[in-house]
Amino acid sequence: MNQQVRELHTSITGWFAVHARKLPWREPDCTAWGVLVSEIMLQQTPVVRVLPVWQEWMHRWPSPAALASESSGEAVRAWGRLGYPRRALRLHAAAAAITEDFGGEVPSTHAALLSLPGVGDYTAAAVAAFAFGRRETVVDTNIRRVHARAVTGNALPSPALTAAEMRLARELMPDGVSESVAWNAAVMELGALICTARNPKCSQCPVLEQCAWVSAGRPDPHYVPKGQAWAGTDRQVRGAMMAVLRNAQAPVQRALLLHPPVNLVPSPAAGELDPLAALHRLAAPQEQMERALAGLIADRLAAEDARGVSLP
Template sequence: MPSHTPQTAPVADPAGLHAAVLDWFAQHARDLPWRDPDCPPWGVLVSEIMLQQTPVVRVLPRWRAWMERWPTPADLAAAPTADVLTAWDRLGYPRRALRLQEAARAVVERHGGGVPADPVALRALPGVGEYTAAAVSSFAFGIPETVVDTNVRRVFARAVGGTALPPKALTRAEMRLAGALMPADPDDANRWNAAVMELGALVCTARSPACERCPLLERCAWVAAGSPAPQIAPKGQAWAGTDRQVRGAVMAALRADGRLPPDAVRERAAAVGRLGAHAPTDEQWERCVAGLVRDGLAVADDDGALRFP
């Protein structure tokens, strides 16, 4: 049975690999505002938090509105949390909005209002993990940290490892491979980080890779092996009928109305929250509302009314 982990042996002709991907990126990179040389590090950090599990097309309008409203960490740190959650709109996973505001406050308190370049300092910010810290260091400050997201993992799994998809969880072998593939020149290394990510997002996609348009077609170990199917078929995330759907409906109602008396939560959530045919049980409603309160996304007043913090 073939290994499901990309190889970590030396890669043949890494310079050729770099040239192929970087040349492709020079021609096909999307013109994204957070890639603009004039974009401040804060804008890069905001983009990386928003892009977690959310496609670019949904992030773009929210990022632009966010940066216009809160162009610095200090601006977001001082904003009412209710305004922050409302502005997050339907980006999903709204706890990210809370963590982003917490990160802004930490930047103000610990770093004088400027996003730190040091990956260690970045990782110490709320909501910032290994990937986000490396991405901000690389894309905002030109520090060639090894940036590995789902797109990068998929490109390496196919082009180098010969497997259709990477393991479910990031492995040490993948990080060693990614580190070994980083170009020696810092400028090339930072462009490489963005280029491989872009290749995975636009061409080497999970379900319908456009191999005929890939600059690595002649070098791809997966194509050379006959493009074998993944050992474990990827499954999409369920939505209809889940607690995520109900929580999202309640959040949508709070964004629309600001404060909801207890007897109006269900009606307004059903009206504006895209519940469709799903009719949550009393148990699910109570569980979802309690979860929102517990996560700091909503507050239940003494009279039972629900509102943003």
């Protein structure tokens, strides 16, 4: 390991020791289940949105067995507006597998974690590292961005994870186990708080003098990042339908979901539309409404019987 890499380790982990956010899933008494839940929730979702939902989940379901004892529909309902609600189904399935196959205890190795429904390479590595203190190469978007700028001189990492990025991440890992865990957490935090995708706070960066991207004059990205559309998409319609089902106390008739009823009125709360009114205010084409509902049923996020449509 060369001197430059050692300096990166010292600077970034030293910064983390002072500036790390105090998050409940980082506390010493947080269970491995709490870490797993946080990692699934944090996928493509910022901490500020995850924190209250995570706290509610851990109060209600402090163990995998507690979640597995409830229906998957309750998991989807409690997921609220975190987005990508299939993650709730995956967590429920993982809780069932942990309860049935691992005696109710989250497995501690990368290979065993990978056997859980909905757990991929990143999540398995992160839980093994952060819950069990194992030396694993954790690579998320924040980490990739720090590596790209500080080491390779690129403004952004590649659009998708490459073999070269994984090799670099492994090469940068400290040899010591505890040092590797601290490094993973520190680089991730630096990417989340300082080395952000837009408007990075370079003046506050602990490796400003070592950053290859800064030394190169902060060149533009080598590709044009594509924004993720929302308005008018199937995802928007699906999300609005899910809001109706989460708030419903009984199955909702298919016709009510697909066709706006007469005289929809705003909710009395702060003048906001109730979920059903919000759904139909999108004025989505009928074909899109039907496609969205069919997709929710196919993905097991909703179920339909003679009474109507509800959470599974």
